[in-house]
Amino acid sequence: MDLAYTEEERAFRVRLRDWLASVLPTLPARPDPRDWPARRAYDTAWQRMLHDAGYADVHWDAAPTIRLIFLEETERAGAPYVGANFVGLLHAGPTIAVEGTPAQRQRWLPPVLRGDEVWCQGFSEPDAGSDLASLRTRAVRDGDDYVVTGAKIWTSHAEVADWCELLVRTDPDAPRHRGLTWLAMPMDAPGVTVRPLRTLAGTAEFAEVFLDEVRVPAGNRVGAENDGWRVTMVTLSFERGTAFVGEVVACRRVLGALARAARANGRWDDAVLRRRLGRLNADFAALWRLIQWNVSEAGAAPAGRGASAAPGKGGGVPGTGGSVFKLRYSHARQELYDAAAEVLGAGALDAGHEWVADRLSSLSYTIAAGTSQIQQNIVAERILGLPKGR
Amino acid sequence: MDLAYTEEERAFRVRLRDWLASVLPTLPARPDPRDWPARRAYDTAWQRMLHDAGYADVHWDAAPTIRLIFLEETERAGAPYVGANFVGLLHAGPTIAVEGTPAQRQRWLPPVLRGDEVWCQGFSEPDAGSDLASLRTRAVRDGDDYVVTGAKIWTSHAEVADWCELLVRTDPDAPRHRGLTWLAMPMDAPGVTVRPLRTLAGTAEFAEVFLDEVRVPAGNRVGAENDGWRVTMVTLSFERGTAFVGEVVACRRVLGALARAARANGRWDDAVLRRRLGRLNADFAALWRLIQWNVSEAGAAPAGRGASAAPGKGGGVPGTGGSVFKLRYSHARQELYDAAAEVLGAGALDAGHEWVADRLSSLSYTIAAGTSQIQQNIVAERILGLPKGR
């Protein structure tokens, strides 16, 4: 146990902080959230700036603590989020880095790092959510291509992505997990239709992607045919790991803002609210420590090399530490915005308030990327070793 | 919906209240809770007084509202609890009343009403708790007797009971629910051994009952051989119904006492505690209404005639309204005594305080008579119609 930063880590933080201070004022205004091309342009321009300053591969090749410092500092400085680069940098990229051929890595990784290409994710289907392995999108080999037909859902940035990391069924007769294959699908291929999906927050952060006999070259397959489940798990275990670092920093910032707002509007005198905020302070501080722990346990292996597939402290299972984190975090985030509603009072009925919009989107946290029910199964079965079934 | 009392109901209440006021001061001091014979004597003497005053059969033959008034008034007046008469009056008695032969009713019911005989319950076993139907105590027919061998657990008043309502397996080859039989076993039969079971509260409210080739006359069987599951359900649906009426009245009394104690020791200034007490006020008021509702839905059929087997408002399933009640009540009771601990502050560490003892015993409420997990299954499957399994 040594929570002090090394000389090198401190130097990295100072250098990064200086750079952020110099470049952030030069950024253009944030785009309208409903304007997808503008969002893509903004996000990829930022990635290009990171690239040119030598920070592009911080998620892939840096030591875990360095990544943590990067995420902490960019969030604190109010730098842009990873945004449209999310899947490329944090899902598809790491998968290709671990499972791809040298040629595939050469083809797909540099454009992600430079912000030249944007990826989206095609895993979930309308009838395959918690039970991802039951997905039915079919890919049939035809010459040098796979011909893909089906429908994907919950795809972010589909409107502006160049590539889709797609999980398809190539052997319908094999056991559920055995007949799947991972493909990189060009989003401009004929037969791909994107339909925006409106969330309860009124925005369209997700899309459905319909695939009608889309031809994907067999060379776009990463990993072996029918080995897609294992290939995908590399990505998913990553998703359940440290993807929330920036958010936890942001939540702690919001929590401080809630306290100040409550003091300003007099609700600080409500002991029930005040003590809720105090408890959330402890929760988020501990969640931050848990992230540090998980990251620190990932050891020196960089993420792009499968960092979060390193043994979790529960005993050697990839990504389970992430399940413990996500269970508590998703709940704490919802409690944070419930507390925000208490601070706002009748103002919580005003959908125009940022905290109200965030309260609405917080409702997805116990569902997306594995419902809390599924996460509890994972913790119970894979960490605690309770029997499967029922 | 008419929550006003009828003329007759009001008259009953006044008469009862007058009678209680006249007799309660004449009662001897309450016995030492560790002295089982003294407890039996005290409880049965009280039952005899009720009998002589014409209240003995209020649980069996009175209209539901009359029973409710009886329970409400006796609790408010601080009258003795049903105590050692519990199983006879509220479990075995009603079962015999519905399922017994005229001779059996004549043999067993009057002594219960007069307080002459005490019953205990032999249903649960060490390996058959939530899964009662898996019980293994065997009864083998031998001439005019059943020969019973096995072990029962969680038996209250076993030390002083005359009779035990016993559920045994008579056909080991039949499906689990089909091979059970209900017997009335004399507790003084050779082969019956009672061992007190100490609870975490330090008291011995329960016992284990070991049965070693105990001979029970076949004439003591209530209902048909191998029909014991159905016979027992009459009793259990009753147990999950209105057995808690007096307790809810008592909880509301304790809640008032907590508020006054908090005002006296200054903790009333703690808004968090105060608002918890306020919420519990709403909870217990609503639980009281839910009891009224359940009782009122039992209609005019007296309990001894299987009142709680009348359709519940969830749609015709015996006793399910009781599951809804019990889920909320057991939780509210635990919250009540957690709040009591807050009122007591460091005094909550003093096991000598009545509220601390009650806090400890409240821990069994989400377990005894069907755990909250089992109750949730019942509500989900039998009221809401969700599929069984898993």
Place this chain on the structure above:
Amino acid sequence: MHFQLTDEQRALRDGTRKLLDGRFGRDRLRAAVDEPALDRALWRELGAAGFFALRLPEEAGGVGLGLPEAVLVFEEVGRALLPGPLVACELLAGVVDGVAAGERTAGLCDGSAEAVLWEHPADCDELILVEGGGRDAAGAPGRAAGVYRSAPDRVACAPLTSVDPLTPLARVTDFPRGAPLAGPDPSRLRREAALLTAAQQVGSAVRTVETAVAHARERTQFGAPIGSFQAVKHLCAQMLVRAEIARSAVYAAAVTEGAMDVTGAKLLADEAAVRNARDCLQVHGGMGFTWEADVHLHLKRAWLRAACWGVAAEAEEALAADLLG
């Protein structure tokens, strides 16, 4: 003493459900989400059916029923998510001309609230303000408790993007008061508004249980309906418990009309509606998070109702004080 509905009450409940199913089914609900202007034709139909005149004496052209019957009707309204100034019109029928018949509409604002909110500001022909009559029994400083009327066009408002797409809101910044209205008692108006709001919450809470259960029976994952998994089963069971407890409290309060009974009933009904909507969303998974699913409409309306006519903090304090009473 009994809780069972009389045959007449049962008929009223069933009739209301049928009317709302027919005239405000899912298509109309979703149309109202896109265009929340009040459907005046439906309003007149409700008026003609005696919906607003429910509690007016028969000699005044009303139906002559009581608060328990109004609660049954409002439970159905809550189930159906029917939008409009319903509580206001129910309570102001006989006070404001034309409201009983559904020909005109009236809004009702809580003048003692921290923010004076006005539901459906574009659709109210008149606006009534209740000052005082709450626990503290006084109006805002310098104002007498009472019930005041104003023409909507004289009321100054700040706009507000309502979180509930079915209920447009404005925030009243200035309300020119005339002489207080004779007749309605502020305490009673407030109590009845709270109770009818609570009744809607119960209806919503019951509806979200049903919706969750229906989805859990239908949706298959891991080769079985998700309702066969205990995690989902137990969520649904607790939803039912909340709804039933709240319903018991609301029905009882409708009969007793006791201030504490109403306060407790509103507290429990608010909790049941909000938490059930959230659990319903959880049971629905990703689909529950979409705009197309109705779950969010229940949740948002439940939030709104919970903020009106007595919030949880006030209720808990009042119920605590009652313990010492």
Place this chain on the structure above:
Amino acid sequence: MHFQLTDEQRALRDGTRKLLDGRFGRDRLRAAVDEPALDRALWRELGAAGFFALRLPEEAGGVGLGLPEAVLVFEEVGRALLPGPLVACELLAGVVDGVAAGERTAGLCDGSAEAVLWEHPADCDELILVEGGGRDAAGAPGRAAGVYRSAPDRVACAPLTSVDPLTPLARVTDFPRGAPLAGPDPSRLRREAALLTAAQQVGSAVRTVETAVAHARERTQFGAPIGSFQAVKHLCAQMLVRAEIARSAVYAAAVTEGAMDVTGAKLLADEAAVRNARDCLQVHGGMGFTWEADVHLHLKRAWLRAACWGVAAEAEEALAADLLG
């Protein structure tokens, strides 16, 4: 920066567990329940093993380790439910003669608490009182912050039947104070007492998860281990989440020694220990409600520890104030 234990820390933890398993196994635990007098031989053995001298500098005959190591050891103590004035002796080693070696024992009382409780009053050779040093930085009215010593026989007590059968308690009614002890800083003593108490809570919370899981794997109902049912599975999963969150907070606080870190860690550890013990009881069903099961010992000790060195209400207020800080 890393959270991983060093090899030395790992060896210390494993060695402590082994020592406690060997010297304070289940038989000894149950014997202590029936007869809670301190086992002086064990105490000397702990002293000889460097248990109390852990943080004394090597030049003073100590082991020369730090707070993180003490936290690891106290986590093991919490797992094993080892009784005795452990926190007191750990903190007073080097302050009170003979304590470091386990030859003598000392008690530590929180003089600013609403009720001044004394653990193991029959078994303390000396008693130390901490006044002030809490959040309000002052002692009881009219008393200076400081650390005071008294001979146990001069302290007046009211008897108390401790809810925890392993920890006899007395309530101090009069404590004759001498001159304040030079050396220990009240704030620091208080902070470290809270942290070591929190470490025990974490140990208990982890142990009750393990106990619940072991039972759930073994106990069969409805033809399957109860741990295969989601209801039980999810109880256990949430227990682990609580224990891990609390452990992260406690370990971090051991390294930073920050007042707010310690306060938050104690809050989370108290909650983890109490709620895990209750869930463990629920998983055990009826058997968990018996005196013979160890579950209640964890619950009762968790209640006691939660009442010492900062209760939840104080912690939440301090953590709230910190947000404005």
